[in-house]
Amino acid sequence: MNTVIKNLFSAKARQKVLAFASLVLMIVIFAVLSPNFFQMDNLISIMLSTAVTGVLGIAVTFVIITGGIDLAIGTLMTLTAVMAGVFIGYWNLPIWLGVLAAMATGAVAGTISGVLVAKLKLPPFIATMGIMMIAKGLSLVISGAKPIYFTKYEGYNSISNGSFIDFSFLVPGLIIPNAVVIFFGVGIVSSIILNKTVLGRYTFGLGSNEEAVRLSGVNVDRWKVAIYALAGAIVGIAGILISSRLNSAQPALGQGYELDAIAAAVIGGVSLSGGEGTILGTIIGAFIMSVLINGLRILSVPQEWQTVVSGLIVIFAVYMDILRRRK
Amino acid sequence: MILKKFAARGLVVLTALAVLAMTGCAPAKPAEPTKVYIPLISKGFQHQFWQAVKVGAEKAAAEFSVEITFEGPENETMVDKQIDMLSAALAKKPSALGFAALDSQAAIPLLKKAQEAKIPVIAFDSGVDSDIPVTTASTDNAVAAAGAADAMGKLLGGKGEVALVVHDQTSASGTLRRDGFVNQMTSAFPDIKIVDIQYGGGDHLKSTEITKALLQAHPKLAGIFGSNEGGAIGIVNGVKEAGKEGKVVIIGFDSGKAQTDAIRSGLMSGAITQNPVGIGYETVKAAVAALKGETLPKTIDTGFYYYDKTNIDNPEIAAVLYE
Numbered sequence: 156m157n158t159v160i161k162n163l164f165s166a167k168a169r170q171k172v173l174a175f176a177s178l179v180l181m182i183v184i185f186a187v188l189s190p191n192f193f194q195m196d197n198l199i200s201i202m203l204s205t206a207v208t209g210v211l212g213i214a215v216t217f218v219i220i221t222g223g224i225d226l227a228i229g230t231l232m233t234l235t236a237v238m239a240g241v242f243i244g245y246w247n248l249p250i251w252l253g254v255l256a257a258m259a260t261g262a263v264a265g266t267i268s269g270v271l272v273a274k275l276k277l278p279p280f281i282a283t284m285g286i287m288m289i290a291k292g293l294s295l296v297i298s299g300a301k302p303i304y305f306t307k308y309e310g311y312n313s314i315s316n317g318s319f320i321d322f323s324f325l326v327p328g329l330i331i332p333n334a335v336v337i338f339f340g341v342g343i344v345s346s347i348i349l350n351k352t353v354l355g356r357y358t359f360g361l362g363s364n365e366e367a368v369r370l371s372g373v374n375v376d377r378w379k380v381a382i383y384a385l386a387g388a389i390v391g392i393a394g395i396l397i398s399s400r401l402n403s404a405q406p407a408l409g410q411g412y413e414l415d416a417i418a419a420a421v422i423g424g425v426s427l428s429g430g431e432g433t434i435l436g437t438i439i440g441a442f443i444m445s446v447l448i449n450g451l452r453i454l455s456v457p458q459e460w461q462t463v464v465s466g467l468i469v470i471f472a473v474y475m476d477i478l479r480r481r482k
Numbered sequence: 483m484i485l486k487k488f489a490a491r492g493l494v495v496l497t498a499l500a501v502l503a504m505t506g507c508a509p510a511k512p513a514e515p516t517k518v519y520i521p522l523i524s525k526g527f528q529h530q531f532w533q534a535v536k537v538g539a540e541k542a543a544a545e546f547s548v549e550i551t552f553e554g555p556e557n558e559t560m561v562d563k564q565i566d567m568l569s570a571a572l573a574k575k576p577s578a579l580g581f582a583a584l585d586s587q588a589a590i591p592l593l594k595k596a597q598e599a600k601i602p603v604i605a606f607d608s609g610v611d612s613d614i615p616v617t618t619a620s621t622d623n624a625v626a627a628a629g630a631a632d633a634m635g636k637l638l639g640g641k642g643e644v645a646l647v648v649h650d651q652t653s654a655s656g657t658l659r660r661d662g663f664v665n666q667m668t669s670a671f672p673d674i675k676i677v678d679i680q681y682g683g684g685d686h687l688k689s690t691e692i693t694k695a696l697l698q699a700h701p702k703l704a705g706i707f708g709s710n711e712g713g714a715i716g717i718v719n720g721v722k723e724a725g726k727e728g729k730v731v732i733i734g735f736d737s738g739k740a741q742t743d744a745i746r747s748g749l750m751s752g753a754i755t756q757n758p759v760g761i762g763y764e765t766v767k768a769a770v771a772a773l774k775g776e777t778l779p780k781t782i783d784t785g786f787y788y789y790d791k792t793n794i795d796n797p798e799i800a801a802v803l804y805e
Contacts, residue, residue: 452570
């Protein structure tokens with residue numbers, strides 16, 4: 156009990172509690188300002204719109220904790236969606252194979268990024284920027300620059316938009332879309348990987364002191380590649396979620412999504428200098444972004460100002476990160 | 483430590499302040515139940531074209547005293563962001579809805595929801611591939627591009643080699659403008675030969691490079707048609723860089739400062755302009771009519787104009803051109 160309280164007041168936990176408090180406060184403010192905000196329908200669309208950014212944020216959290224960055228996740232998500240489209244839509248393979256293909260594509264691309272960073276010593280920014288462009292180009296090439304529709308395959312759309320969790324008998328309208336369930340599922344599994352496994356320990360180790368990890372006889376390069384590959388596989392899940400939600404793989408979409416994901420991680424307290432961060436923080440960060448945008452929309456705030464406010468929030472969150480580092 | 487605490491509290495305060503401040507900036511609250519509220523969800527937002535649509539919509543909103551909001555994603559690939567905007571708009575319980583779909587398929591579940599709630603949907607610009615919208619207010623792209631072919635055919639005296647720099651080979655606007663131009667050219671001007679069709683993605687720089695390559699590959703090239711603003715400006719730049727000013731007839735599409743400047747200076751012969759102000763205006767007007775229970779035609783052609791040096795300052799043209 157004592158340790159729980161101590162943990163609650165540790166700097167790390169406080170940051171998380173505060174992020175969560177800001178989220179709750181934002182929800183309260185929006186709910187007071189507009190009767191249309193705190194409606195079950197709207198809350199569910201907020202959750203649905205957070206799912207993709209959230210899963211991408213989780214993927215990039217692993218990489219950022221190692222002290223790296225992954226700019227490829229946005230367009231890689233698209234490439235994985237296109238590969239799912241090729242498997243399911245063009246080759247008529249079962250949906251589960253398409254899902255695996257998407258995750259495998261992500262993992263392969265992640266492995267390549269990892270090798271570029273770990274073995275060839277390219278700066279992560281440059282290596283993943285290259286992969287970002289390659290993924291973007293390949294998406295267009297493979298799809299013929301046209302969306303691949305899953306309209307014929309009814310099950311596919313319900314991966315995101317269906318719901319096997321239906322609480323509408325308890326609270327009217329409380330039907331959680333599967334995309335949200337998958338998002339939280341990815342969050343729980345990733346949190347376990349990050350906190351309870353060797354891979355997770357080395358993720359933090361690489362970020363806080365790579366040299367020390369190397370000197371203790373660990374094959375640093377191999378673990379780094381594994382982390383980028385894991386991030387890639389998670390990006391594949393985001394690819395499935397977005398293509399299922401839109402019922403199509405949109406080959407031109409994706410650029411810019413990496414920045415939303417990185418912003419979510421940073422707002423959630425993941426430090427860009429590595430060695431620090433939590434999955435829960437990133438998930439809260441993703442929700443802060445989407446609640447903010449949705450709330451401002453509901454209040455009919457002009458779009459220009461919506462962007463300005465998002466920018467302010469990101470800058471402030473990073474400033475806090477810097478202050479924490481000075482301790 | 484103190485700074486740290488301050489910063490941590492600051493995040494909460496800043497969030498609160500930002501939200502409060504921004505709501506202060508909100509033009510009007512659509513929450514008032516008495517006033518008709520019509521959100522327009524567009525395909526874009528920053529581009530001048532969409533701003534002109536917004537101007538038209540605001541004009542109609544003032545005229546019919548209804549409340550509107552105008553939103554669109556940052557670029558035309560962000561299908562999921564547009565869906566988020568659409569669902570936020572529906573959460574506000576609007577009276578009617580204006581919508582320009584980036585991808586019709588993706589929007590159908592939400593449009594069905596609107597239909598069930600008896601919210602009339604007016605499609606605008608490129609429309610929505612579904613029978614849910616009560617009408618579509620848009621430019622007939624094929625007819626407008628045929629107008630460009632007519633202008634070029636006349637300027638070339640009915641003969642010569644012509645090429646196209648098209649903005650997109652997948653979207654309806656790209657293919658309709660391309661085919662509208664090509665069909666009109668081949669049927670009305672049989673002695674004009676279309677030697678090449680290239681795609682520049684509407685990107686200025688890419689279209690510039692394409693134009694230079696075209697001029698290199700076809701030394702006798704007499705005319706180039708650019709199917710949107712980015713393409714047309716790219717052509718102007720390319721012709722300039724290749725030192726072929728005045729030797730090639732350039733016809734553009736849409737407006738924008740660079741394009742209107744090129745027309746005034748004579749570098750570009752003329753351009754087709756859609757009527758973006760009219761698109762916005764007709765969308766809101768149709769929504770108001772639909773709310774009154776009036777029957778509307780399936781499509782509302784918002785028209786186009788051909789403009790050149792001689793008529794660029796005419797009031798009816800100047801009103802639809804944007805900088």
